[in-house]
Amino acid sequence: MKENTFGYNTFRIPVSPAYQEVFSHFYFAENKSSEIITKTLLPSYQTILIFSFGAVPSLKSGQNTLIDVENCLMLGPIKHAFEYTLPAGAEILTVNFKDDAFYRFFGNAAIAEHVPINPDELLNEDCFTVLWHELNKLDRIEDRVNHILKFSDPYLIYRPKVAEQLANFSQQALNPIKAVADQNNQTERNIQLNHKKHFGYSAKELGRYQRFLKAIDLIQTLAKNASKIDWFEIISECGYYDQSQLIHDFKHYINLSPAKYLKFQQDICNPIS
Template identity: 65%
Template sequence: MIEENLGYHNFRIELPNGFEEVFTHFYFAENRSGEAITKTLLPSYQTILVFSFGEKPYLVSKHGTRLEVNKYLLLGPIKQAFEYTLPANTEILIVNFKDDAFYRIFGKVGVSEHLPIGPEDLVHGDYLGMLWYELSKMEDTHTRVNYVLKFSEPYLTNRNKIAAQLASVREQPLNPIKSVAYQNNQSERNMQLQHKKHFGYSAKEHIRYLRFLKAVVSIQSMASSTSKIDWLQIVADCGYYDQSQLIKDFKHYINLSPTQYLNFQQEICNPIS
């Protein structure tokens, strides 16, 4: 558990066996400090479901758009950083969907087509509203997590074959589109459309994001062991052409330079940590 301010608590909740293909983790935070606390969330290329209990937290995009979380909010895939604020007496539980899991459970909605989604968007058949209501009656965070896991169980076996194949090779040093297209005797164009449909972004976007994420990890690792960052080493290790390309990616994802990110790490929530 991390306690940065008196009355502010946040922690990551790992998953039991059997749910690794559906979620990466759950995240809990509460603010009992008496004052509003603002953080920045790094892009994760995941779809997230935010449940709110108590006062309403709100999000602010880089364009200045403000969204209040009234009971719950679906967001994603998270492709760029945004700020979120927890007023005093706020409590949130965040569900982080993995790969195509959001599409598997809420596929009729359409990945990234109608997000964000709040309670006012689901007047009829508001299953998320009903889920929030049940969670709101519980006081223990782990009890809430177990309830969400039980809710998701019927969807564990409902996975598209091609989406599963794409997910299995996305982290490997090969072209997932070309590889899976060959396995299924389909065109690469059709496979690109399948990737976008099930994950909410293209394979090319994901490759770029993984390179950025590798740079973030490398910077954090180097910063913990030395007082000076070897930026040329970061560029070489992470597959960038030059330092300007590294800076461009940081500006694109979090609107900060690598140096600025290094200076503001404490205010940034990293989805991989």
């Protein structure tokens, strides 16, 4: 995803193969215009670390809580859409943790779920504040990304076999919890608990989110190729029971109906695409 509109610049930065098990990508956005820019970020079910440079940006949750992002902030797993605002002169660099990577750094995947938190509080030291000062001295985005990658190396802990199996599970016809439980001769309940512990959400939550994401992608595809959306095609292709269930999921994740999402999608950032 790349956007350059009237001084608002944003793009994704891919991760080198050595770190693709840990980070999905980096995301950069800056506001070089004279206007205040507000966007909505779709849920990603990832934990994110936001570094802020220049003017102070802010986040607004679904409960209308306004949070300033000064230096750095940890947030996630992102289960619902939220607004972010970039005043003139603001610049953000976002680190997107993949699967169980947040647990491998901090030992508790759900610790930042309910409230944003300064990452230094998770380690009981000011290393992220120090990191921000080091990043602030660098001009090139690529240099900042490489510096973050090198910084992360000493903090990564061993990845348990069960977490690896869950993260890499790709057989859509099978229940991942049951299949991994059978592979390890463990109960499904134990695997469920491990999933929540390492990822910060249950496999059932993830399945619902993936269905919603499939609907988002299909809506965008159909909108490009048809003058009118066939909502019943969306329902059928994505496995919804009926239109009310489709609408309920959109309200749950982004507080918009599918039709309103289609109307306002230019102001909505999809962290996956």
